[in-house]
Amino acid sequence: MKPSTLERLIDRLLKDEALTQGLPESEAQELLSWLIALLEESENEQDGALVETLGKRIAQIAARFGVPVEDLIELVELSWGELPAPPSEDPPLSA
Numbered sequence: 377m378k379p380s381t382l383e384r385l386i387d388r389l390l391k392d393e394a395l396t397q398g399l400p401e402s403e404a405q406e407l408l409s410w411l412i413a414l415l416e417e418s419e420n421e422q423d424g425a426l427v428e429t430l431g432k433r434i435a436q437i438a439a440r441f442g443v444p445v446e447d448l449i450e451l452v453e454l455s456w457g458e459l460p461a462p463p464s465e466d467p468p469l470s471a
Contacts, residue, residue, distance in 0.1 A: 382415060386415060389412065389415070389427075389431070390408065392428070395407075395432055397439065398438075398440075399438055403446075404435075406445050408431075414427045415427055434449065434452070
């Protein structure tokens, strides 16, 4: 992605108050940092809209249900296969 496009998308994220509405400052900062990192890794401009939508959904869930942003980010990364699965605390089922 062109640097100018990336800068424009990042600026849009930083100015979007709805993106972090209802979040404590620390969680808002964590979410924005993660979204910016996603934009920096993206290869095309269309990813910008997806990143923004994902950020809004994470913020909504965090604010509405009190789930920490960090936990939601970890769930997303786990679903993308970017984090190792946590060790299972349940004993294996035996036949």
